[in-house]
Amino acid sequence: MKSISKELISTVIKKRKSATHKGNYGRLLLIGGSKKYGGALIMAAEGALNSGAGLVTVTTDQVNIAALHTRDPEIMALNWDESIELKKSIKSSDVVVCGMGLGLDEKAQQILALVRDNITLKQTLILDASALDLIGQQKDLLPLNSKILIFTPHQMEWQRLSGIKISDQSDELNRAALDKLVKNKNAILVLKSNHTKVYDQAGNIYLNPFGNPGMAIGGMGDTLAGIIGGFCGQFPPTLETVAAAVGIHSLVADKIAERQYIVRPTQLSAHLPEIMKQYEK
Ligand SMILES: NC(=O)C1=CN([C@@H]2O[C@H](COP(=O)(O)OP(=O)(O)OC[C@H]3O[C@@H](n4cnc5c(N)ncnc54)[C@H](OP(=O)(O)O)[C@@H]3O)[C@@H](O)[C@H]2O)[C@@H](O)CC1
Ligand SMILES: Nc1ncnc2c1ncn2[C@@H]1O[C@H](COP(=O)(O)OP(=O)(O)O)[C@@H](O)[C@H]1O
Ligand SMILES: [Mg+2]
Numbered sequence: 001m002k003s004i005s006k007e008l009i010s011t012v013i014k015k016r017k018s019a020t021h022k023g024n025y026g027r028l029l030l031i032g033g034s035k036k037y038g039g040a041l042i043m044a045a046e047g048a049l050n051s052g053a054g055l056v057t058v059t060t061d062q063v064n065i066a067a068l069h070t071r072d073p074e075i076m077a078l079n080w081d082e083s084i085e086l087k088k089s090i091k092s093s094d095v096v097v098c099g100m101g102l103g104l105d106e107k108a109q110q111i112l113a114l115v116r117d118n119i120t121l122k123q124t125l126i127l128d129a130s131a132l133d134l135i136g137q138q139k140d141l142l143p144l145n146s147k148i149l150i151f152t153p154h155q156m157e158w159q160r161l162s163g164i165k166i167s168d169q170s171d172e173l174n175r176a177a178l179d180k181l182v183k184n185k186n187a188i189l190v191l192k193s194n195h196t197k198v199y200d201q202a203g204n205i206y207l208n209p210f211g212n213p214g215m216a217i218g219g220m221g222d223t224l225a226g227i228i229g230g231f232c233g234q235f236p237p238t239l240e241t242v243a244a245a246v247g248i249h250s251l252v253a254d255k256i257a258e259r260q261y262i263v264r265p266t267q268l269s270a271h272l273p274e275i276m277k278q279y280e281k
Pocket of ligand 1: 036037038039040041099100101102103129130154155156157166192193194218219221222
């Protein structure tokens with residue numbers, strides 16, 4: 001098992017070249033935010049935006065859009081009832097991040113089925129939170145048609161999806177469960193805890209040595225899902241890129257925790273561009 005290091009983060013975060021434009025840094029679509037959980041989607045979108053994604057669009061319950069635009073006018077938004085537009089949006093994205101605050105109702109199931117049916121082999125798909133729980137309940141909702149498929153469960157979500165109890169979640173069982181879920185070997189598992197591990201299906205594992213308990217606040221994982229999306233839109237969507245996203249999320253939190261008791265996820269996002277600058281190479 002390798003440890004996520006500051007050097008690894010520096011190899012992933014590239015200095016931007018002059019002759020580039022927003023289209024070179026990833027078209028991201030984030031899907032989630034039912035009425036109750038609009039904040040989850042907004043926090044994920046802020047993670048994506050602040051990690052440098054070139055173009056960020058969200059699709060969500062209409063009720064969240066004014067709040068999102070008040071905070072972040074850079075982000076485009078689509079009402080998730082507009083299914084024709086939504087299909088187009090899925091197809092034209094480089095990276096789709098689905099599940100933050102999506103909920104588990106019939107609408108949520110329909111949206112995940114739409115993602116499953118419209119994602120293509122050119123795209124990176126990240127599944128978080130409710131998307132993982134929906135698949136745990138109904139296995140045929142699992143989208144298998146992306147280029148790279150990234151799961152980002154916390155331990156309880158992984159228990160519900162894989163059937164492995166938290167106390168039994170060993171590397172061996174985790175990888176076997178990932179292989180059982182995804183046969184074509186294009187998946188990455190980010191199993192979140194106080195020391196998150198990132199697995200691929202070739203046997204590689206990265207352990208995150210960074211982070212602190214000030215991060216134990218709702219929205220911290222939503223923010224991470226957005227950052228992973230942002231990284232996969234800008235840098236090659238590999239195990240190392242995902243590990244670097246996990247590492248920088250915790251490093252920013254560690255910096256904030258030097259002078260604060262807790263780390264607000266929105267504050268973490270706000271400090272991300274400044275800390276990424278220190279690691280660019
Ligand atoms: N502001 C918003 O809109 C927010 C909206 N959100 C949205 O809410 C939806 C439900 O997601 P969720 O994660 O809040 O609930 P759930 O899946 O039941 O898991 C929580 C329970 O699991 C357990 N647990 C054990 N180990 C654990 C671990 N390592 N890390 C974490 N938990 C661990 C633990 O149980 P306990 O120990 O408390 O008994 C804990 O109580 C989802 O769509 C999400 O996106 C959130 O993102 C928050 C901000
Ligand atoms: N005690 C802790 N130490 C380090 N990191 C933590 C701690 N508690 C939570 N985190 C991090 O915070 C995030 C929590 O993710 P998650 O449970 O999905 O949050 P949410 O769904 O509320 O956004 C993960 O990245 C996890 O590694
Ligand atoms: Mg979560």
